[in-house]
Amino acid sequence: MRCMSDDHTHVQxxxxxxxxxxxxxFPDDGPAHAAAVAExxxxxxxxxxxxxxxxxxALPSLRAAVGSSGVVVGVDLTPAMLAAAARxxxxxxxxxxxxxVTRLPLGTESLDAVFAAGLIAHLPEPAENLRELARVVRxxxxxxxxxxxxxxxxxxxxxxxxxxxxxxxxxxxxxxxxGSGWRMTSYVDEDARxxxxxxxxx
Numbered sequence: 001m002r003c004m005s006d007d008h009t010h011v012q013x014x015x016x017x018x019x020x021x022x023x024x025x026f027p028d029d030g031p032a033h034a035a036a037v038a039e040x041x042x043x044x045x046x047x048x049x050x051x052x053x054x055x056x057x058a059l060p061s062l063r064a065a066v067g068s069s070g071v072v073v074g075v076d077l078t079p080a081m082l083a084a085a086a087r088x089x090x091x092x093x094x095x096x097x098x099x100x101v102t103r104l105p106l107g108t109e110s111l112d113a114v115f116a117a118g119l120i121a122h123l124p125e126p127a128e129n130l131r132e133l134a135r136v137v138r139x140x141x142x143x144x145x146x147x148x149x150x151x152x153x154x155x156x157x158x159x160x161x162x163x164x165x166x167x168x169x170x171x172x173x174x175x176x177x178x179g180s181g182w183r184m185t186s187y188v189d190e191d192a193r194x195x196x197x198x199x200x201x202x
Contacts, residue, residue, distance in 0.1 A: 030057060032148040036195050037061040037115060039186075040144050046112040047071040050094065051101045051133060052119040054078075056085030062115060063093035073106070075099045102129045109138040117146045120167055127180050134181030139202045143182055145173075147194040154194075168194060 053074030072094030
């Protein structure tokens with residue numbers, strides 16, 4: 001699914017206009033984020049990135065999973081989203097960083113896991129950008145591609161039909177991940193959530 005322009009400015013403008021009331025528009029998503037984080041298999045002391053963290057709704061769950069000795073980083077391209085995260089106090093749960101997930105200012109193999117909610121539809125070059133996420137994760141580390149509702153429910157909300165080229169379709173996503181340094185280990189697409197899990201291959 002390519003619902004957005006490839007131009008980063010367009011992405012920023014889209015989210016800039018929605019940042020102030022983003023959490024209030026989706027007030028019931030918290031438990032779904034927490035359940036998805038739980039499936040990442042994080043341990044005390046792990047280092048995890050929330051890629052495209054938005055208002056940081058996953059950061060408290062990520063912090064709880066890795067404990068006080070772990071590292072949590074939330075990266076987003078939109079200053080207004082990070083400002084909303086800070087206002088909500090989520091900067092206490094992770095480092096908020098204004099950066100582009102397609103060119104992360106993070107070291108190679110510096111992380112144990114990546115959590116990405118709603119991100120893949122906004123990646124300008126999905127294969128290349130997923131390789132960048134793979135670069136910063138150690139071999140055996142994990143990736144969660146999450147959305148709080150499934151593909152059909154999201155399409156209905158947006159008044160469109162699912163098309164065969166939807167990147168999140170299992171038949172498309174598995175090979176995409178495989179060509180980008182990941183191996184998909186789990187795929188769930190139901191009304192209440194979308195969650196694809198992958199492991200970083202050597």
